[in-house]
Amino acid sequence: MQGEIIRFDLEQQSGVVQACDDGQHYPFQLAHWRSGGLPSEGLAVHFEVIEQEARMLIRSPQKQMQAQGITQTKDTPPISKNSDWALVAIILAMASLIFGPILVPLVWISAGLGWREIRKLPEVYQGKGFIAAAVILSCVVIILTLSFHPQPAPTP
Numbered sequence: 775m776q777g778e779i780i781r782f783d784l785e786q787q788s789g790v791v792q793a794c795d796d797g798q799h800y801p802f803q804l805a806h807w808r809s810g811g812l813p814s815e816g817l818a819v820h821f822e823v824i825e826q827e828a829r830m831l832i833r834s835p836q837k838q839m840q841a842q843g844i845t846q847t848k849d850t851p852p853i854s855k856n857s858d859w860a861l862v863a864i865i866l867a868m869a870s871l872i873f874g875p876i877l878v879p880l881v882w883i884s885a886g887l888g889w890r891e892i893r894k895l896p897e898v899y900q901g902k903g904f905i906a907a908a909v910i911l912s913c914v915v916i917i918l919t920l921s922f923h924p925q926p927a928p929t930p
Contacts, residue, residue: 775793775794775795775820775821775822775823776793776794776795776818776819776820776834777791777792777793777794777800777818777819777820777821777828778791778792778794778816778817778818778819779791779813779814779815779816779817779819780792780799780815780816781815782812782813782814782815784804784812787803787804787805788801788802788803788804789801789802789804789813790802791819791821791828791831793823800821800823800826800827800828801827801828802821802827802828802829802831803827806821806827806828806829806830806831807831808830808831808832809831809832809833813831817833818833818834818836819831819832819833819834820832820833820834854897854898854899854900855898855899855900856899856900856901856904857888857891857892857899857900857901857904857905858888858891859884859885859887859888859891859901860884860885860888860891860892860899860901860902860904860905860908861888861901861904862884862888863881863884863885863888863904863905863908863909864904864905864907864908864911866880866881866884866908867881867907867908867909867911867912867915868911870911870912870915871911871915874915874919875915875916875919877912878912878915878916881908881909881911881912882909882912884908885905885908885909888901888904888905889902889905892905
């Protein structure tokens with residue numbers, strides 16, 4: 775018989791099942807539960823009626839639910855993320871502190887590509903701060919390189 779658990783008390787280890795066929799209520803004991811876990815209210819079950827008691831209770835198989843996708847409405851703004859090129863620019867700028875000015879042209883190229891990406895799709899990408907920091911840091915690397923490695927004086 776098919777039914778639904780309408781009440782279950784864990785302390786008393788007993789509950790009541792309402793049959794779907796005739797609407798009758800049948801008491802049951804936890805000892806008659808045959809599925810994994812504990813019974814709970816609202817759970818669909820299959821059971822046998824013996825001496826006006828529900829016995830051999832098992833959870834009724836339920837059809838698999840279909841996954842619901844999340845759709846964006848026009849009211850919610852799209853999620854913005856940092857431009858990958860902006861992140862590459864700041865990482866290269868930090869690496870240029872160690873490896874010297876050899877990486878500075880790569881910093882400027884990736885900063886330019888990041889700036890272009892942000893200007894094209896400002897609602898999707900952000901990262902102007904990373905680009906500005908990368909360009910400033912690369913300029914600092916050039917200034918430090920020139921100040922610590924002066925050009926040799928021409929010989930007469």
